Amino acid sequence: MLKPLSLALFLIAGSALSTGAMAQKASKNPPPSAASRTVQGSTPYAQRPDAMQFADDLAVRRDLDPEWVRATLGQARFLAQVPKLVLPPTQGTAKNWAAYKSRFVEPIRIRAGVRFWQKNSAALARAEREYGVPADIIVGIIGVETIYGQQMGNFRVIDALATLAFDFPDAHPRAQARSEFFRRELEQFLSLVQRNGTDPFAPRGSYAGAMGLGQFMPSSWARYAVDGNGDGQIDLFGSAEDAIASVANYFIAHGWTSGMPTHYAVSFDPAGADMDTLLAPDILPTFSAASMAAKGAIVQGTGAQHSGPLALVELQNGDGAPSYVAGTENFYAITRYNWSSYYALAVIELGQAVAQARAGAR
Structure with missing residues (x-):
């Protein structure tokens, strides 16, 4: 970090x-x-x-x-x-979300993540229960950071x-x-x-x-580091339990809200959107779902009823069209670990991929 x-x-x-x-x-x-x-x-x-x-x-x-x-x-x-x-x-290297994602959401990390989750399922469940941070988010962080200690x-x-x-x-x-x-x-x-x-x-x-x-x-x-296994010591190198609990504690300290999604899909009014205004706050949640819609960005699904502030997050794709999501305060909390929307979405999607692979293996 x-x-x-x-x-x-x-x-x-x-x-x-x-x-x-x-x-x-x-x-x-x-x-x-x-x-x-x-x-x-x-x-x-x-x-x-x-x-x-x-x-x-x-x-x-x-x-x-x-x-x-x-x-x-x-x-x-x-x-x-x-x-x-x-x-x-x-200068001259265009940001590319697809290329960035491919570095982290890939088979080696996913397989290592499944092994890590299986080995530490009790610690991940305990952290989720005590801190309210989903196991897949913690798994995503440790996977992106160190390939689970490798x-x-x-x-x-x-x-x-x-x-x-x-x-x-x-x-x-x-x-x-x-x-x-x-x-x-x-x-x-x-x-x-x-x-x-x-x-x-x-x-x-x-x-x-x-x-x-x-x-x-x-x-x-x-x-933010805590003793996750109760042995009276804090070992973020050798104790996965301590590392898991410490990552969860870090997120709580940076505003994580239990049960809140990290982001929603977003579409745009065909008549046009006020992109300059919508993108001005960058990743800082600023707009309500209704105010985003009024400016031409329509939050999809349950996001339309989201009660907290949102940010229109832009992820460039090189010479292609950018990707967009509506980031919540929990998305913003992930960026406190690394101040990058690309990083945050890679963490989220790696955690989801590991969860899906683990479910398939089971």
């Missing part, structure tokens, strides 16, 4: 962390292993005055051992490929976060804001591992520092 980006670290106060990569506990913060101290071909941040000043300031803000913060951050390494990966795509990322999280905190590419249109975002994420990450005595060089994740089955960023883990 870049996602915001997606992506989270669990509440530090009083919680214990256990992950497949992070569960190397010690009574005090362990020294990094020799293998974790270097990353070939990169530059240590111990040589960067700005990084060391950040470490000193962080130690004061978080009441952490300043020597530990400096020593730990000083061993983070610049990853030359990471700044390239966060740059927006070059691709959780191979970048050392501390290196990825430090690179984007101190060397975010100037060519990015939002370079300053994004650099500040990653400095906050780095602070959350260092606070977590220091207080829990875990190896700060062990966790692996995405190039943006997202971790676990659901690709939570450190701040999201801190705010």
Whole structure:
């Protein structure tokens, strides 16, 4: 989750962390292993005055051992490929919903999703019951993010976060804001591992520092991750139960309403629609079904009686005609995981495809 980006670290106060990569506990913060101290071909941040000043300031803000913060951050390494990966795509590539969908709603993910659902059916049913988030939405998220844990990322999280905190590419249109975002994420990450005595060089994740089955960023883990299996620990790497409950909790925190559809089909008045007005709010639900109809977009089926606000969501199809849906507040909640209507609809349709395949297998 870049996602915001997606992506989270669990509440530090009083919680214990256990992950497949992070569960190397010690009574005090362990020294990094020799293998974790270097990353070939990169530059240590111990040589960067700005990084060391950040470490000193962080130690004061978080009441952490300043020597530990400096020593730990000083061993983070610049990853030359990471700044390239966060740059927006070059101009001239048209958005294409059909092509985007084909990357996620495809046989490999569907088969893996059926296995994941079968193995974790009790946890998914419990999350649906306790949080009101349908199992297929949770399954869709984890499938799109990591193919159910198969691709959780191979970048050392501390290196990825430090690179984007101190060397975010100037060519990015939002370079300053994004650099500040990653400095906050780095602070959350260092606070977590220091207080829990875990190896700060062990966790692996995405190039943006997202971790676990659901690709939570450190701040999201801190705010929304929960102990789904009741063992007193939060493990978003190795515990599907924790990951499932945490994804559901994330959606509740971002306005998910139990029982509300995510979207409805929409058609247009042959006499024409006021597309400029309808598309101006983008994915933010703004119009009632009646006001959309008055502007020439007719919500189909039960959507005509939908009581909440709706958004006319446009999905471009390259050189072809765009696709449209009327997105509800629950559709908008999915975009809080990744700010993209294409992402949200891929999550929805992958979850539906897995549910259908599972029903067929049964």
